[in-house]
Amino acid sequence: MLTYLIQRFGQAVLTVAAMATLVFLGVYAIADPIDVLAAPDATPDERAQISRRLGLDQPLWMQFATFVWRALHGDLGRSFVYNEPAFTVILQRLPATLELAFTALFIAIALGLPLGLWAGLRAEKATDKAIMGGSILAFSLPNFWQGLMLVLIFSVTLGWLPAGGRGETVRVLGLDLGFLTLDGLRHLILPAVNLALFKLAVVIRLARAGTREAMLQDYVRFARAKGLRPARIVGVHVLKNILLPVVTVIGLEFGSMIAFAVVTETVFAWPGIGKLMIDSINRLDRPVIVAYLMLTVCLFVLINFVIDLIYAALDPRVRLAETDA
Amino acid sequence: MTPAATLPEEPVPYRADPVWRAHARAFFRSPAAGLGLVILVTVALVAALAPWITPQDPYDLASLDVMDGTQPPGSRSFAGLTYWLGTDAQGRDMLSAIVYGLRVSLVVSLSATLIAASVGSCIGVLAANAGGRLDAVLMRLVDLQLSFPAILIALVLLAAFGRGIDKVVIALVAVQWAYYARAIRAQALVERRREYMEAARALALPRTSLIFRHLLPNCLAPVIVVATMQVAHAIALEATLSFLGVGVPVTEPSLGLLIKNGYDYLLSGKYWISTFPGLALVAVIVAINLVGDRLRDVLNPRLSA
Numbered sequence: 001m002l003t004y005l006i007q008r009f010g011q012a013v014l015t016v017a018a019m020a021t022l023v024f025l026g027v028y029a030i031a032d033p034i035d036v037l038a039a040p041d042a043t044p045d046e047r048a049q050i051s052r053r054l055g056l057d058q059p060l061w062m063q064f065a066t067f068v069w070r071a072l073h074g075d076l077g078r079s080f081v082y083n084e085p086a087f088t089v090i091l092q093r094l095p096a097t098l099e100l101a102f103t104a105l106f107i108a109i110a111l112g113l114p115l116g117l118w119a120g121l122r123a124e125k126a127t128d129k130a131i132m133g134g135s136i137l138a139f140s141l142p143n144f145w146q147g148l149m150l151v152l153i154f155s156v157t158l159g160w161l162p163a164g165g166r167g168e169t170v171r172v173l174g175l176d177l178g179f180l181t182l183d184g185l186r187h188l189i190l191p192a193v194n195l196a197l198f199k200l201a202v203v204i205r206l207a208r209a210g211t212r213e214a215m216l217q218d219y220v221r222f223a224r225a226k227g228l229r230p231a232r233i234v235g236v237h238v239l240k241n242i243l244l245p246v247v248t249v250i251g252l253e254f255g256s257m258i259a260f261a262v263v264t265e266t267v268f269a270w271p272g273i274g275k276l277m278i279d280s281i282n283r284l285d286r287p288v289i290v291a292y293l294m295l296t297v298c299l300f301v302l303i304n305f306v307i308d309l310i311y312a313a314l315d316p317r318v319r320l321a322e323t324d325a
Numbered sequence: 326m327t328p329a330a331t332l333p334e335e336p337v338p339y340r341a342d343p344v345w346r347a348h349a350r351a352f353f354r355s356p357a358a359g360l361g362l363v364i365l366v367t368v369a370l371v372a373a374l375a376p377w378i379t380p381q382d383p384y385d386l387a388s389l390d391v392m393d394g395t396q397p398p399g400s401r402s403f404a405g406l407t408y409w410l411g412t413d414a415q416g417r418d419m420l421s422a423i424v425y426g427l428r429v430s431l432v433v434s435l436s437a438t439l440i441a442a443s444v445g446s447c448i449g450v451l452a453a454n455a456g457g458r459l460d461a462v463l464m465r466l467v468d469l470q471l472s473f474p475a476i477l478i479a480l481v482l483l484a485a486f487g488r489g490i491d492k493v494v495i496a497l498v499a500v501q502w503a504y505y506a507r508a509i510r511a512q513a514l515v516e517r518r519r520e521y522m523e524a525a526r527a528l529a530l531p532r533t534s535l536i537f538r539h540l541l542p543n544c545l546a547p548v549i550v551v552a553t554m555q556v557a558h559a560i561a562l563e564a565t566l567s568f569l570g571v572g573v574p575v576t577e578p579s580l581g582l583l584i585k586n587g588y589d590y591l592l593s594g595k596y597w598i599s600t601f602p603g604l605a606l607v608a609v610i611v612a613i614n615l616v617g618d619r620l621r622d623v624l625n626p627r628l629s630a
Contacts, residue, residue, distance in 0.1 A: 015469065019481075022481070023481060023485075025485075026481065026482070026484065026485025026486070027484055027485055136614070137611075140557065140561075140610055140611070140614050141561075141607055141610060141611075142561040142564050142565050142568075142581075142606065142610070143565065144564070144565055144568045144569075144581075144584070145564075145584070145603050145606060145607060148584065148588065148591065148599060148600075148603060149603075151591065151592070152591060152596060152599075152600065155592070156591060156592060156594060156596070163592055164592075255474075256474040259473075259474040259476055259477040260474065260476060262476065262480065262569065263476070263565055263568075263569065266568070266569055267588075277480070278569050278570065278571070281480075281483075281484050281570075281571055282570060289484050293480075293481055293484070296477060297473075300472065300473055300477075304472050
């Protein structure tokens with residue numbers, strides 16, 4: 001197990017290093033940020049000065065060496081636009097994204113489990129077909145288009161909910177949280193539903209498949225023979241058995257929610273790291289782009305690393321289950 | 326292995342296989358899939374014939390009139406042209422813009438799918454055939470890439486390359502090749518143990534001929550299934566990237582970019598600039614999914630169970 005752990009850790013570090021090189025080379029190969037940053041009427045002298053101040057006059061390998069050295073010290077450079085450390089800029093926006101992602105996660109589970117259960121219990125009936133049809137749409141239609149339709153229906157046409165922004169926030173333990181105020185909550189609903197839709201479809205499918213399988217098991221027949229109420233059979237015996245795969249998959253998919261928040265945040269002008277990333281690409285704010293990509297890559301590598309470890313720990317049981325089947 | 330210089334290529338003429346007719350019949354047994362196919366063929370024709378059938382060339386600035394900007398659907402221009410789907414801020418007929426946008430969306434996603442399928446298939450079949458360390462390294466790479474969400478990889482690449490049709494295609498290929506490599510490798514591992522492969526090996530055919538003339542053609546069924554599904558993904562991803570403003574350039578807007586351009590107007594109630602390109606996008610994606618689902622059932626009965 002220890003050898004495995006060290007091996008996987010080595011791979012994780014390698015992945016991060018490879019991605020860092022790729023990201024740096026890629027991002028620093030794009031157009032000259034001076035064009036965006038300097039005033040259009042700047043003299044060549046002023047341009048050279050800005051270039052020197054930002055370290056852009058150095059050869060590429062020197063910039064890379066500086067970047068690696070500073071990154072190892074937790075410094076990912078200063079944002080050209082905000083004139084603050086890029087990492088700080090990202091961290092300021094992170095709570096908004098996390099709030100959105102966790103709310104979406106909650107919606108996906110709180111709606112997906114009952115819907116999936118219901119569809120599973122009524123397999124092949126009209127309810128099931130309606131729910132599954134809806135989940136296919138949620139699954140295959142582009143996320144930004146779904147967001148647009150939410151805005152069109154609930155903001156523009158019905159006027160129930162705001163179309164963008166984050167609304168009023170309160171400061172709790174140094175974090176700005178929106179869901180504690182009514183206004184913040186109203187702003188949170190549409191983006192969170194939008195981000196949740198894709199995972200909602202996944203949860204529904206998992207829960208439905210699990211329910212169909214569980215209903216045929218001996219323990220359900222036995223519970224029925226014992227004279228338990230159907231509500232108790234489904235609510236306790238079936239639910240417990242379908243919960244595990246759902247929770248596992250949702251845990252794994254949390255990282256991709258952060259990545260997909262880029263889309264939702266752009267649609268709803270949500271001030272999180274995803275919107276920051278898109279703005280930074282348009283403003284050629286290289287340090288912020290690099291910091292965002294490095295943060296997300298590290299997050300993913302970390303999640304994958306933990307999953308690998310959990311699977312390795314569970315391996316004997318998985319193998320046993322396979323030989324049984 | 327010694328290359329057999331004297332052996333001619335096998336002289337088996339290709340005949341239309343009745344299996345395909347059976348497949349076609351099975352395909353059309355599903356009315357939804359038939360409808361999907363009809364939609365797709367129509368859309369492809371419309372996109373291909375765009376310059377001849379659209380009421381207006383949306384990128385010929387001389388034919389645009391700003392006075393006709395943001396007209397609602399059904400209104401008429403001074404020149405007597407009816408804007409069935411309204412106009413955008415520059416006075417561009419949305420119907421024409423959508424047809425041209427479809428063209429860009431389809432060209433980008435189809436070429437990306439084609440390139441990704443070829444690259445991925447070659448890598449997958451080579452990995453299966455080589456085995457050992459090369460196989461392990463390639464498949465580890467596939468695993469690694471598939472563990473990141475597609476949009477993140479595409480964003481990394483486009484942040485690096487900047488906007489452009491060719492760059493979007495490259496990003497989509499980079500995102501998708503791994504799916505093909507994995508699918509075809511699994512198939513190739515089964516096929517290479519078949520008797521015809523043994524026979525081909527016994528004939529001492531050159532290695533490239535073994536792989537590309539015998540092994541690869543027999544592994545194509547899963548590629549076709551994966552490819553139909555991936556075209557839909559490619560269209561959706563391209564639209565998403567263009568919507569985010571990191572995809573195709575402003576001069577050649579795809580459906581995604583049209584939607585983005587109309588988004589600001591959506592909030593002020595001018596719904597048509599965003600909604601109609603969105604509906605076109607959705608129709609194409611749903612049609613591809615209907616066809617793809619049916620193809621999967623027909624070509625691979627094992628999967629549908």
